[in-house]
Every structure is written in structure tokens, then in C-alpha cells.
Amino acid sequence: MMGMLEGKVALVTGGRGGIGRAICDRFLREGATVFAADLSAAGSLSSPDGESRFVQLDVTSEPSVQAAMAHVGDEAGQLDILVNAAGIEIEKTIEETSLEEWNHSFAVNVTGTFLTSKHSLPLMRKAASAGASASIINFGSYDGFIADPGLAAYCATKGAVHALTRAMACDHGPEGIRVNAICPGYVDTPMMQSFFSGDAVGGTGKSEETLRQAMRDVHPMRTYGTPDDIANLVNWLASDEARYASGQLWVIDGGLSAQVQQMRL
Amino acid sequence: MTRLAGKHAFVTGGRQGIGRGIVVAFVSEGAAVTTCGRGPRPDDLPESVAWHTLDVTDAAAVAQVVQPMDILVNNAGVQVEKTVAESTDADWEAVIGPNCKGVFNICRAFIPVMEQGSIINIGSISGQVADPSMALYNASKAFVHGLTRSIAVDHGPRIRCNAICPGWINTGMLEAGFDLAKDPSAARNDAIARHPVGRFGQPEDIAAMAVWLASDEAAFASGQLFTLDGGMTAASPLNPGLF
Numbered sequence: 001m002m003g004m005l006e007g008k009v010a011l012v013t014g015g016r017g018g019i020g021r022a023i024c025d026r027f028l029r030e031g032a033t034v035f036a037a038d039l040s041a042a043g044s045l046s047s048p049d050g051e052s053r054f055v056q057l058d059v060t061s062e063p064s065v066q067a068a069m070a071h072v073g074d075e076a077g078q079l080d081i082l083v084n085a086a087g088i089e090i091e092k093t094i095e096e097t098s099l100e101e102w103n104h105s106f107a108v109n110v111t112g113t114f115l116t117s118k119h120s121l122p123l124m125r126k127a128a129s130a131g132a133s134a135s136i137i138n139f140g141s142y143d144g145f146i147a148d149p150g151l152a153a154y155c156a157t158k159g160a161v162h163a164l165t166r167a168m169a170c171d172h173g174p175e176g177i178r179v180n181a182i183c184p185g186y187v188d189t190p191m192m193q194s195f196f197s198g199d200a201v202g203g204t205g206k207s208e209e210t211l212r213q214a215m216r217d218v219h220p221m222r223t224y225g226t227p228d229d230i231a232n233l234v235n236w237l238a239s240d241e242a243r244y245a246s247g248q249l250w251v252i253d254g255g256l257s258a259q260v261q262q263m264r265l
Numbered sequence: 266m267t268r269l270a271g272k273h274a275f276v277t278g279g280r281q282g283i284g285r286g287i288v289v290a291f292v293s294e295g296a297a298v299t300t301c302g303r304g305p306r307p308d309d310l311p312e313s314v315a316w317h318t319l320d321v322t323d324a325a326a327v328a329q330v331v332q333p334m335d336i337l338v339n340n341a342g343v344q345v346e347k348t349v350a351e352s353t354d355a356d357w358e359a360v361i362g363p364n365c366k367g368v369f370n371i372c373r374a375f376i377p378v379m380e381q382g383s384i385i386n387i388g389s390i391s392g393q394v395a396d397p398s399m400a401l402y403n404a405s406k407a408f409v410h411g412l413t414r415s416i417a418v419d420h421g422p423r424i425r426c427n428a429i430c431p432g433w434i435n436t437g438m439l440e441a442g443f444d445l446a447k448d449p450s451a452a453r454n455d456a457i458a459r460h461p462v463g464r465f466g467q468p469e470d471i472a473a474m475a476v477w478l479a480s481d482e483a484a485f486a487s488g489q490l491f492t493l494d495g496g497m498t499a500a501s502p503l504n505p506g507l508f
Contacts, residue, residue, distance in 0.1 A: 133462075166499035173461020173496050220421030221487050229485035236477050244470035246462050247499025248492050255421050258414040258488025 003031025004239040009076040009127070011035040011068070013059055013116055014086030015052060016042060018189025019139075022227030023083055023234050024052040030235060033076055037068055037116075038086070059086045059112030060104075062119075069119045079123035081238045082136045084113040087157075089191050094152045102153050109157035110164070113138050117168060121177075128176030133243050136172075137234055138165050140181035140249055142257045158183075162249050169247030178246040180237050185253025186215055186224040220255030267295030268480045275334045276300045277321055277371060278341030279314070280307050282436040283387060286468025287338055287475045288314055294476055296336065321367030324374070331374045335382040336479045339368040339409070342387060344402040344438070352401055364405035372416060381423050383479050386413050387471075388428035388490055390498050406430075410490055417488030425487040427478050432494020434466040461496030 010027045014020035015036025027034045028051055037057035055071055058064040072079055088108045090101050117136055124134040143151060144158030162181055169179040186192060196211050216223050233252050236242055251257060274291050278284035279300025291298045292311055300310070301319040310316060317330045321341055343363045345356045368386060376384075391399060392406030409428060416426035433439055433456065446452035457464060474493055477483055492498060 169461050169496045170500045174463055178462065178496075220418045221425070221485065222422045223485075225485045232482040232484075233477075233486070236474075236482075241473040241477070244462060244464075244466045244495050245474070245493055247494075247496035250491065251489050252486050253489075254485050255417045255425075255488035259418045 003029065004235060004241070005081070006031035008032045008080035008132070008238070009035075009072070009078055010081035010083065010238065011037055011055070011072055011079055011116075011120070012052075012083040012085055013037045013057060013112065014139075015083075016040070016054070017085065018191065019184070019187060019227045019230050020083070020085040022231040023085060026228070026231040026235050027081070027238070028052060030239075032081065032238075035068075035072055035076075057086075057116075059084075059116055060107040062115055065115045065119050068116075069123060073123055077123075078126040078130070079120055080127040080132060080134050082116060082120045082124065083234060083238070084116055084136070084138045084161075086112055087139055087191075089151065089154045089194070091150050091154075091195065092152065093150055097153050105153040105157050106160070109154070110160045113161055113164060117179075121172070124172075124177050125175055132240060134177045135238050135242070136168065136177060136179045137237050138179070138181040140165065140183040142183050142185045142251055142253050144183060144249070145251070146257055165249065166247050173246055178237075178242070180242075180245055180247070181249045182230060182234055182237070183249050183251040183253070184225060184230050185219075185251070185256040187230055188224055188226055192224070218256065219253075220259060223254060225252070225254060268476060268482070269336070270295035272335040272479070273297045273333070274299070274336035274338065274479065275371075275375065276338040276340055277319075277367070278302060279310070279316075280304065282438070283431065283434060283468045283471045284338075284340040286472040287340060290469070290472035290476050291336070291479070294480075296479075299330075301330070302341070321370055322362040324370045327370045327374045331378055333378045333380060334375055335379070337371065337375050337379070337382065337384045338475060338479075339371055339384070339386045341367055342405075344399060346398050346402075347400065348398050349400045351398075356401060360401040360405050364402070365408045368409055368412060372412070376416070376420055376424060379424060382425075383483065384413075384416060384424060384426040385475050385478050386426070386428040388413065388430040390430050390432050390492060390494050392430065393490070393492075394498060413490065414488050421487055425478075425483070427483075427486055427488065428490045429471055429474050429478070430490050430492040430494070431471050432466060432492070432497045433460075434468060434471060436468065439465065459497055459500065460494075461500065464495065466493065466495055 016038040034052040036052035037055040057068045128134040141158040143155045165181040279288040280302040299315040301317040306316040388409045389406040391403045413428040443449045
């Protein structure tokens, strides 16, 4: 079977993290050349490297972003797919959040998306001018629409990513570059694990499994997502099947935000 | 590729346009497809596709065609170009009948016999932002969006339910609209300029999303509205470049 991304070149930031790693693995199976960009080769997981090519990248540093793009340009000559999956989460209200923490959240989640997208454009244009549509996929969140308690800075950064996604789609659509955001709900990643042990839900005296079951039960699909569930939609948006999809926020959350209901953990 | 192999799909409104695009895509992905419309079987419908002559507003007639399905697509729809003040009782029946009651009839009849599966409703960007002089149509699509969320919440995890919200798709309906403009060519160019991807959609564009939502890859997707409009509604309608 022909892969959906045969001949395409992809760069995934946060490419060694929970969701990023699943995206890299899926892209490889679909025939793409994949650069996994992350702070370290292990990312936030302790499992061994995948088969993606590792690029050291700090998305908050412009020289680091420029060096990563130069590396992709040297090795592949163009970039068809950019996935901005690098992100961090600080589990605090605004009162508890220091200015330094606030700035760091925006530096990774928003400025990082800005910098990698900005410096990917010359390579994306090369891919688009070859006739295919180039695709940028940002990571928003359902938290950009409705707030989780104790996640103020995170919610704000994701709202910023949503607006940036629409702006980039308008500005660069005429060049053949599609821009969309994926907005996951709860996905079983190191970030979710951290949420379970964080102040918002930790200290309740309940076992992690009790919390996990409560989280499953609040979803219409009675489960939270896996990184592969998210990679499935990222793959589609990256592929030429999505050639008319641009400027949208794609919520994938097991039905969570379709209902008027609060988490009761 | 055969991402829908072994699955049985029921698609309403498969005579033409988006519905036909979905029927063709489902067949090429290996699904057994049944479709329907108010008239006789179209001559150009692929031989393997089953056809029912069916008015979806007739609940008793819908009950006659119910059988277990893995995939249900509510695509059949009608639009009438009028404001609220211009709309007659007959216009109400013409639009609300198929677009609201029809979708409800089909879902009510099929959900109990679907062991598990995916329901895909065709909503519209017009259900979220208003097209001028399309009052009943806009409202009918907002109904579809609300029903989509309700089905996802009430009938998950057995059934996933999502809506696709197409923008301007190249069907006969769109060209007929431009032909009515004072300067059809200028109207067409202005409309294209409002699309970041530089063109109108094709039925195949919508069918590609329908295939994904129908497939097992979309196992975590439920209760959502997926807009496919070439970027149009991501931009403010007051696009300064157009003045």
C-alpha cells in the first residue's frame, strides 16, 4: 500500500514527546522523511529513539530554530509538513503563576510556534511550488475554548495559538501553505500524568486509577485519547487528502466538549 | 486503499454533488453503499450501489428501508434563498422538512439497529455564521449541529457522531448563484479571493473527510463540527484586500 505521505519531508517539534513521537512514527509509516526536533533525543519519554532523524531544537531560541531549518534544508531541500507539537503546561492559577513562568509558557507554546513557522516558510514555499500543498499543523487545545481549573497560562497560550493559526492561514494560503490547529482533549501522555499528580487534582487522597476512571467516565466515548488518536488526525491534515482544509481548529476529544458538563475529579 | 472494507454505509442524497462524492469515495474504500433520493435511480450511479427512492421527511417510508449500518451519512438537504420576512409556510416545509426532520427521522430509525458505528451529518458554515437571505437554511444547519452533539453525548460510546461543515463547494448550486450576479466573472473572482487556498471546494474534498470520520482511525473523534472551507471563515468577512 502506498503511504499517504510518500515523498514528503516533515519536521515535528516536540518530536520525542508523548504525542510528537506518535506523530513521527505515523509519518514514517506513511513514507515521509521525518525530522524529530526536541530539546534532547529522549524528549519527555525514557524509551529509545524512534527511526526519525533527531534535530536538537529549543523552539524559544531564534538561532536554534534557524539552525534546525538550515539543517533540514541541507539534508532535504524542502519542507512539506511542519508540526508544532512542542508545548508545556503549568498547573497554576494566575495568582500562583510568576511572571517568569508566564513568560516561559508563552515562549514555548506561542513564540515557539511563531519562530518555527516563520523560519520554515522558505522551505515550505519550495514544497508548495512543486505542486503539492504544504501543511503547517499547530497544537491548540480544547483548553483554548473552555478552561480547565488551575491551568490559566496554558489556556491563554492555546487561545493565542488558535488565533495565530487563522492569521497564518489567511496570510500564507495564497502561497499554497495550509495552516490548521489540532485541539486535543485529554490524551494519555507525560503531560496528563503530570496533571494527575498536580495541585489541581493531586492531594485529593484518591488513587490515580480512581482519577483516571473518573476522567474516562466524563467522556461520551468513555475513554481519554491515546497519542495515536491524535496522530491519526495530524496525518490526515498533513496529507493531500486535506488539500481544502485550512484555517481551522480541529477538536478531537472523545466528545468531551460537546457536552455541558464539568470534570468532577 | 480500502479503509472501509467490510463496512455498510447509508448515504442520503447520493444523486449528485457532495452526496455523490461521498458515495463514490466510500465505494472506492471498499464499503457496501446504499443511497437514496426522491426521484428514480440515477443512470450514472455505480452498479454496486443500492438505491432507494425515498423522501426522508416521511418517517413511515424511512422505517421501510432501515437495516443495520456501520456508517450513516445525513447529506440530503435543500436551500431556499429568502429572509425570514419573505419565507412562506411552504418554504418552511421545503427546508426544515429535509434538513431537520429528515435528519432526525433517519437518525431515530437507524440508531437502534446500529450495533456500533459512525454517524456523519452534513452541517454547514452557514450554521455558524449567517449567509444573507438564507434564514431558514442557516437555522436548519444550526439544528443539525446541535443534534450532532446530542447524539454523540446520548449514544456514545456505541455511536460516534460528527458533522462536516462545508464552505462553498463547486456544485451546480454555486455556479447558478454566480450566473445571477450582475457581473458573474467578477463575482466569482471576488469569492475566490476570500479563500486562502485560492479555490472553491470540490465534493471530493468533503468526501475525504467523510472517509476519515467513517474509518476506525477516527475512533476518538465525536461530537464535533469539522469545517472544510478552504480557510474562508478563518478570515474576517471584512477583508480589506477586497475593497
